[in-house]
Amino acid sequence: MSEADNAVSIEKLVKRFGDFVAVNAINLEVRKGEVFGFLGPNGAGKSTTIRMLCGLLTPTSGGARVAGYDVSRQPESVRQNIGYMSQKFSLYNDLTVIENLRLFAGLYGVPASLLQQRIDWALDMANLKGREHLITATLPGGWKQRLALGCAVLHQPPIIFLDEPTSGVDPISRRRFWDLIHHMAEEGVTVFVTTHYMEEAEYCNRLALIFRGAIAAVGTPSELKRKSMKGELLSVECEALGKAAEILQSAPGVMDAAVFGRALHLVVRDATAAIPQLEKHLVDHGLGTVLIEKIQPSLEDVFVSLTSAADSGKVWES
Amino acid sequence: MSYTRFLAVARKELVHILRDSRGLVIVLIMPVVLLILFGYGVNLDFKGLPVYVYDREGSQQSQNFLKRFQSSEYFDVVRVVNSYPALTASLDDGHAKMGIVIPWDFSQRLGERRPVHVQALVDGTDDNTANVLIGYAQAVVQNYSSDIQLDWLRSRGQIAQPALVSIETRTWYNEDLESSAFIVPGVLALVMSVIGAFLTSLTIAREWERGTMEQLISTPVTPFEIMLGKLAPYFVIGMLDVTVCALIAIYWFDVPFRGSFGALLFSSALFLIVVLSLGFYVSVIAKSQLAASQMSLLATFLPAFLLSGFLFSIEQMPVVLQWITRVIPARYYVSVLKKIFLKGTPVASLYSDLVPLSLFALVVAVLATTSFHKRLG
Numbered sequence: 082m083s084e085a086d087n088a089v090s091i092e093k094l095v096k097r098f099g100d101f102v103a104v105n106a107i108n109l110e111v112r113k114g115e116v117f118g119f120l121g122p123n124g125a126g127k128s129t130t131i132r133m134l135c136g137l138l139t140p141t142s143g144g145a146r147v148a149g150y151d152v153s154r155q156p157e158s159v160r161q162n163i164g165y166m167s168q169k170f171s172l173y174n175d176l177t178v179i180e181n182l183r184l185f186a187g188l189y190g191v192p193a194s195l196l197q198q199r200i201d202w203a204l205d206m207a208n209l210k211g212r213e214h215l216i217t218a219t220l221p222g223g224w225k226q227r228l229a230l231g232c233a234v235l236h237q238p239p240i241i242f243l244d245e246p247t248s249g250v251d252p253i254s255r256r257r258f259w260d261l262i263h264h265m266a267e268e269g270v271t272v273f274v275t276t277h278y279m280e281e282a283e284y285c286n287r288l289a290l291i292f293r294g295a296i297a298a299v300g301t302p303s304e305l306k307r308k309s310m311k312g313e314l315l316s317v318e319c320e321a322l323g324k325a326a327e328i329l330q331s332a333p334g335v336m337d338a339a340v341f342g343r344a345l346h347l348v349v350r351d352a353t354a355a356i357p358q359l360e361k362h363l364v365d366h367g368l369g370t371v372l373i374e375k376i377q378p379s380l381e382d383v384f385v386s387l388t389s390a391a392d393s394g395k396v397w398e399s
Numbered sequence: 400m401s402y403t404r405f406l407a408v409a410r411k412e413l414v415h416i417l418r419d420s421r422g423l424v425i426v427l428i429m430p431v432v433l434l435i436l437f438g439y440g441v442n443l444d445f446k447g448l449p450v451y452v453y454d455r456e457g458s459q460q461s462q463n464f465l466k467r468f469q470s471s472e473y474f475d476v477v478r479v480v481n482s483y484p485a486l487t488a489s490l491d492d493g494h495a496k497m498g499i500v501i502p503w504d505f506s507q508r509l510g511e512r513r514p515v516h517v518q519a520l521v522d523g524t525d526d527n528t529a530n531v532l533i534g535y536a537q538a539v540v541q542n543y544s545s546d547i548q549l550d551w552l553r554s555r556g557q558i559a560q561p562a563l564v565s566i567e568t569r570t571w572y573n574e575d576l577e578s579s580a581f582i583v584p585g586v587l588a589l590v591m592s593v594i595g596a597f598l599t600s601l602t603i604a605r606e607w608e609r610g611t612m613e614q615l616i617s618t619p620v621t622p623f624e625i626m627l628g629k630l631a632p633y634f635v636i637g638m639l640d641v642t643v644c645a646l647i648a649i650y651w652f653d654v655p656f657r658g659s660f661g662a663l664l665f666s667s668a669l670f671l672i673v674v675l676s677l678g679f680y681v682s683v684i685a686k687s688q689l690a691a692s693q694m695s696l697l698a699t700f701l702p703a704f705l706l707s708g709f710l711f712s713i714e715q716m717p718v719v720l721q722w723i724t725r726v727i728p729a730r731y732y733v734s735v736l737k738k739i740f741l742k743g744t745p746v747a748s749l750y751s752d753l754v755p756l757s758l759f760a761l762v763v764a765v766l767a768t769t770s771f772h773k774r775l776g
Contacts, residue, residue: 138775183407184407
């Protein structure tokens with residue numbers, strides 16, 4: 082893979098806030114035209130990384146190139162080539178839809194000849210036609226997010242950074258927003274998106290799992306599911322789930338156990354051999370009517386498996 | 400510097416101002432309210448001060464003496480009481496600012512050409528008023544005294560010789576010694592401070608608080624464009640407010656205007672650059688609206704109020720304070736305003752104020768520009 086194929090390349094990037102290491106020497110490459118997901122719990126260092134990539138925070142050490150420009154030394158060239166949507170909705174609430182669009186078109190230096198066309202495009206994309214003169218504060222959450230995306234891509238940047246773009250938005254709007262992201266990716270735009278929703282991560286071409294400032298794994302969702310698990314995954318369904326978890330945690334051959342909704346997920350070395358043993362183990366402990374089956378791991382399982390290595394007590398919240 | 404980006408910021412800022420009713424009130428109504436408040440409310444003229452009299456003699460001569468007070472525009476003999484306690488009570492309850500006691504042998508002593516002591520009790524709670532009052536009273540008595548002297552000399556057939564040396568005063572610039580003429584031009588400095596520093600400090604701190612700054616600085620807009628774009632609408636508003644205030648001063652308060660309007664606008668523009676940049680600088684440091692508003696009031700409004708010479712004469716301040724006033728930009732602006740309004744000093748002779756003002760404008764503008772970085776945290 083040559084350097085020129087990368088939209089973003091990060092090398093040993095570090096950000097410290099006093100004693101706290103927010104981002105710990107991460108390396109990462111994002112290829113042109115891909116939807117790259119940055120997945121991790123709150124406080125893992127997602128926003129800090131994205132802010133450094135947008136030139137909003139100065140790295141403590143290490144560096145990154147975005148669209149071929151160094152984020153520390155050429156932040157203005159970086160800004161000209163990116164669109165950024167911050168985590169918190171941060172358009173101007175007291176401006177109308179069209180005023181916000183005109184403002185960002187002006188800030189990005191969209192030439193007058195293209196202005197109307199780009200604004201029409203953004204209104205169309207965000208499904209805000211006919212709502213140009215509504216005050217932004219009065220828009221529902223999903224519409225605001227689409228408007229913010231519209232504002233961030235008015236100048237047709239080759240790369241867009243979206244920091245938790247769908248947090249606090251209803252599921253239908255969230256789905257629509259991801260359709261927009263894919264639509265842009267089809268047009269060749271590189272999308273770097275952070276999220277802590279596991280199901281959203283499945284929509285990404287490639288993912289990086291970040292935990293406590295370090296990258297735990299990188300790959301396509303299916304690669305991660307195949308390669309990142311230490312063993313095979315079993316799902317256990319029974320009535321006294323809490324008690325079963327307690328019992329199975331220490332059962333022979335169980336590498337990991339975590340509660341997922343109404344089932345218990347176990348990591349074992351060999352699923353076929355483990356199922357009868359575990360069934361017997363539960364019955365011996367007075368738990369009947371158990372259903373144990375081998376399942377395909379979800380990204381959530383991958384994440385729990387990866388992070389439990391680093392921190393066995395930490396429970397991943399989805 | 401991109402004109403498109405500057406214009407985008409300026410236009411958005413104007414919409415913020417026009418859409419925020421509180422901001423609009425400050426921008427449009429506050430200047431007029433301040434002008435009226437200070438134009439009418441702060442009256443440093445002492446006219447018709449209430450005087451109570453205890454005339455223990457009640458003779459023709461004591462009446463003549465009191466008429467001197469009554470005919471002076473500074474005094475208003477409100478009541479003649481007939482006991483000393485009644486007189487002191489009038490001072491106690493504030494009905495009188497001064498009580499005059501005429502002794503029972505007033506005319507007798509005058510007839511015998513012996514000195515007479517008339518007692519004046521003065522309410523000294525406000526030392527300034529008391530001093531002025533005593534001065535006025537002494538002048539009235541002095542006149543009366545010398546008139547009696549002359550009458551006496553005339554009655555003895557001598558050539559009446561008035562005092563050989565007398566002073567003929569002519570008051571310049573503020574001929575009628577109206578305090579509104581003295582105060583109202585200075586109010587412009589206050590108005591500019593509020594519009595300039597207070598409002599701008601809020602608008603930038605607000606962006607940090609609401610998180611919009613993060614989105615703003617993720618675009619290619621430069622710090623200088625942000626500053627210029629944010630300050631431009633306030634500059635225009637400030638200039639409009641100066642014009643409106645000047646017109647009210649001239650046509651409503653009858654403050655004389657002898658200089659050129661161009662000089663007024665030019666020096667106001669300089670002062671605006673100072674306070675706008677100061678407001679911007681403060682908000683960059685403060686990053687919260689509350690802190691910014693307090694800092695900007697401390698940095699501009701209070702000095703403009705107390706140390707600019709707008710109300711309190713700089714010459715009468717302690718020497719240390721006089722030195723401090725030299726670093727108060729409002730001092731130079733107030734000085735210019737008074738010269739333009741009352742003296743009609745030509746622009747070329749205003750350099751002693753305009754040069755320091757320009758220096759301030761330069762220094763604070765550079766400070767503001769260099770302090771603002773497009774970085775979080």
